[in-house]
Amino acid sequence: MEEATERLVKLYLESKGFFVRTNEKIKAGKNKYPEIDIIAIRIKNNLKDNLPNKIIGEVKSWSLGLVHFPDENCEEKHKRHKGKFKIFFENRKEAEEQIKERYGEGFKFYIFSRDYQKKKNANQIKAKLKEWDVEFIPLEEIAKEIIKYSGESGYSNDSELQILRLLNK
Secondary structure, three states, X not given: OOOHHHHHHHHHHHHOOOEEEEEEEOXXXXXOOOEEEEEEEOOOOOXXXXXXXXXXXXXXXXXXXXXXXXXXXXXXXXXXXXXXXXXXXXXXXXXXXXXXXXXXXXXXXXXXXXXXXXXXXXXXXXXXXXXXXXXXXXXXHHHHHHHHHHHHOOOXXXXXXXXXXXXXX
């Protein structure tokens, strides 16, 4: 079952024309089945939103910090990034292979979480994201986009969007 923050990201991506699956397990070795939080595919892109048409997303409710990236100087593999982004770092090759097999090629990796813990580390975090070929969208931006979308769209059978639409009238 998707958690609340994953639900927000799913709403955001659906508002951008994506078909979204949540919490898809992959096999990453013997008895290891990590989850991919978001798999999103958009058939036709009519929006100028700078999003690719295929996204693999990791969703976290906390702020992104340097501690969440692999530390190449650390000897213990399981402590390298505190297990926060296994699909992106530790199990990336397996994830890419299985996603390609199930859904095709061309997926871009995204992290959806609260904005950076410390603004002074922003440039270092951006460099790490670039190094790992991962994009980042803060949850604060996603919330604003969902509110905007709820005001622009009419009736929705989605309870969260309907509440936002009614509150914004």
